[in-house]
Amino acid sequence: MTAIGFLCPGHRGEDDYPRIEQLLAGAVRLDLVHTGTGEDAHAVDPLHGAEFAGRLTAAMEGLRLTGAEAVVWTSPAGGFAHGWKGAHTEATELARQAGLPASSTSLGFVHAAQALGARRVAVAHAYPPKAAALFGAFLADGGLEVTGAEEVDALTAERAAEGGEAELLALARAADTPDAEALLLPDTALRTAAHLAALEAALGKPVLTASQVSVWEGLRLADRRLHTDTLGTLFTREPATQL
Incomplete structure (x- = not known):
C-alpha cells in the first residue's frame, strides 16, 4: 500500500x-x-x-x-x-x-492541468485581492491562462464549503467560461471528492479540486x-x- x-x-x-x-x-x-x-x-x-x-x-x-x-x-x-x-x-x-x-x-494544480493537456482554465475561489493576484500570476508562470470569471464572493464559497453538491455546482458554474478547458476549485475547505463526477458532467470538462x-x-x-x-x-x- x-x-x-x-x-x-x-x-x-x-x-x-x-x-x-x-x-x-x-x-x-x-x-x-x-x-x-x-x-x-x-x-x-x-x-x-x-x-x-x-x-x-x-x-x-x-x-x-x-x-x-x-x-x-x-x-x-x-x-x-x-x-x-x-x-x-x-x-x-x-x-x-x-x-x-x-x-x-499549488504546484499540483499546474502539474494536473498539464497532465490533462489543459492550458486555459477557469478558477473559482474566494481569495482576497492580493492572494487572487498572486494565484493568477503563479498559474501564468506555470503556463496556464486564466480565462476569467475567477473571483467568487466569499459567501458563495462559504455556502459551498458547508453545503453539498448543489452549492458546489453553483460555485463551479459561476466561475466557468466557455473557452476554459478545465475548472479549478483550489479552496481546501471544499468537500469535493464525492461530487467530482457530477461536477464534470454538469460542466462538460475536467474539474480539479484541492x-x-x-x-x-x-x-x-x-x-x-x-x-x-x-x-x-x-x-x-x-x-x-x-x-
Whole structure:
C-alpha cells in the first residue's frame, strides 16, 4: 500500500481524504499532519516568516512517523504566495527536511492541468485581492491562462464549503467560461471528492479540486498511478494502474 503524507494548515474539508481512500479501494493510505497556521489560510502574509517555518518543521517531524513515501503541502496559498520559483524552492526544502519527494497543492494544480493537456482554465475561489493576484500570476508562470470569471464572493464559497453538491455546482458554474478547458476549485475547505463526477458532467470538462489534486500529486511523487472513474478525469488518464 502506498502511503502519502499531507501537511495541512487547518481542519476544514479534511474529511475528503478518508473518502478518497475509500474511493481508491484501500490502495493508498493518506496521513494528515496539521501545521496550525493560527491565521486565515487565505491570507498571504501569515504564510511567510520564521514562526510559520517553525510550525512547518514541527509538523514534518510528525509526518516522518507515518511512514509516508511522499509529502504534499496542502495550503494552496502557502505555495503560490512564494511565486513560481519560490514554490519550487519551498518544495525542495520540504523534501530536504522530510527526506522524501515533496510538492505542494499549488504546484499540483499546474502539474494536473498539464497532465490533462489543459492550458486555459477557469478558477473559482474566494481569495482576497492580493492572494487572487498572486494565484493568477503563479498559474501564468506555470503556463496556464486564466480565462476569467475567477473571483467568487466569499459567501458563495462559504455556502459551498458547508453545503453539498448543489452549492458546489453553483460555485463551479459561476466561475466557468466557455473557452476554459478545465475548472479549478483550489479552496481546501471544499468537500469535493464525492461530487467530482457530477461536477464534470454538469460542466462538460475536467474539474480539479484541492483534495483530489493533492492526492494525485502525492501519488505522482511516489511514482504510483491509480485508475478510477470516481475521482474525475484526472484519475482516468493513462499511464495508470487499474484498481
